[in-house]
Amino acid sequence: MPERRRNKRIYFGGAVIALLVVVAVAAPLLAPHDPLEQDLLNNFAPPFWSAHAAPGFLLGTDGLGRDILSRLIYGARVALTVALVAATLAAAVGTLLGLVAGYYGGLLDAVVSRLVDVWMSFPPVLLSVVLAAVVGAGLEAVILAIVFVDWTRFCRVVRAEVLVQREQGYVTAAVSIGLGRGRVLWAEILPNLVPTLLVLLTLEMGIAVIVEAILSFVGLSVASDAPTWGGLIQEGRLNVNQAWWLMALPMLCIIATVLGFNALGDGLRERLDPVLRR
């Protein structure tokens, strides 16, 4: 892969994600309306490009006359929160289990590997749907569902990589100068996995955004009046024949975000990760 294309991907992905962060953080400043404020006289107003657009509602309104632009902007907060928190927690759980399974081996490894096998025999979507139903509605439920389902993505890669690293000279050296096992794992092996983890983490954030949207779509996510992109898609799907943009606009947001995280992850992979590049 030529150097320039690599950089371009990191820049593109980074720019999209930076924009997402700015929008999410500055949502109250950027949103022209309260995302929950209803204007029943102006419901189903089309976006600005239509001749029938209502003034003041740049991207139109939904069936209750709520401003779409403001709802999309506030939806970015949910998407970003889920992406950051869920992906980080999934990475933490998966990495921890992968590290100890790979390094200590034996019964511990057998149990963790078996668990991963069991997890891999569920369709992930079905598992998160079941789980979200178990935990109940709410942001925490969505985050928990993602962590519960996706820790295996990290666990498998980390475990395999620890098995490789364990045999390296620097580990033998660290053990022979008398460092404890925990210390070797934490201070010697883990730092070598950081590039791999960073790439996986970025890709997982994209996945988390999609899962949040999916759970909102099937009606198992955040309370229905809080604007989330998945919830907006679901509302749009119900009115798709009257107002197709209601579904199209939040989809655009999700696709842009996911492409952003993917580009960033792929770019980082090319740039810093010798393990996943293979």
Added chain:
Amino acid sequence: MPLAYLTKRLLMAVPTLLGVAVVVFVLLRVVPGDPIAMMIPPGAHEADIARLRVLYGLDQPIPVQLARWLGELAQGRFGSSISLRQPVVELVLGRLPATLELASAAMLLATLSGILLGVAAVYWLGRWPEAVVDGISGLALAIPDFLWGLLLILGFCVLLPLMPITGRLDPQLDTDFVTEFYLAESLLRGEFAVTASLLAHLLLPSVALALPLTAMIARILKSALIEAMAQDYVLMARARGYGKARIIWREAFRNALVPVVTLGGVQFTFLLGGTVLVERIFSYPGLGNLAIDAVINRDLPLIQGVVLTFALLFIALNLLIDMSYVLLNPRVRHG
């Protein structure tokens, strides 16, 4: 070797399935929603509620419930659905064929188009078709099947209303089918109007499911073909003066298939999992739609049955992939 290997793999599937069963069961027992509360009219008698609870065995401690359920499973019984009041086996078997038809159609579509794209990229390596294939597969992989489904609805049902949005068949064409495999049955009976309607309903959901797999197959095939094209036997064929198309199809293709089957097979399990949402989006009456309804209704026996069925399909599929790998690769076969 294959038989011993097959037996070993089959035996290994048992603890995995048991694990799935236990995980789902325990997970569902901490559900906050009460399945009985969802099926009775408001204001029902306490005594009636208690009777129903006993009827579905929900009054017992969780370990007892689990043991009872596992005992039933061992006899091939999955219990009764609480919301639909039918045996779970009947419900699952009634919906499974629709899902299998959808997944097979998507698989077929993905394999054909993936192979075509991969071969085209190698045939025109370094020219614009290669870039087009790379672009298509990049996009098809980045966007999940769930969003593809919605995009297709937007494109072909709303903006350009060409295709039916929901269901499996036009209601007025609903003949009395003997089996649940409508597509195969309508073909066998020669009722081609029904077949056409079935295919029209199948097209968009299977395209949505197929796109990521198509991209995966095209990508893997492309790199495997490029590798195969550098081998001695290809050089030999070239020296003999065979044309490019013949070299790709006759010489390199078969050898490039092994990685396609192994990696594409893994992706196929994702396709199967994807049916859950795609069926929901297109209101297609398959197993996935049943699963989501079951979750929404807190129908514990049905959720357990559907999840276990999916797990069984996943495990069977992985076994098939491994076996085809053995068949395709003589080194493994004779090793």
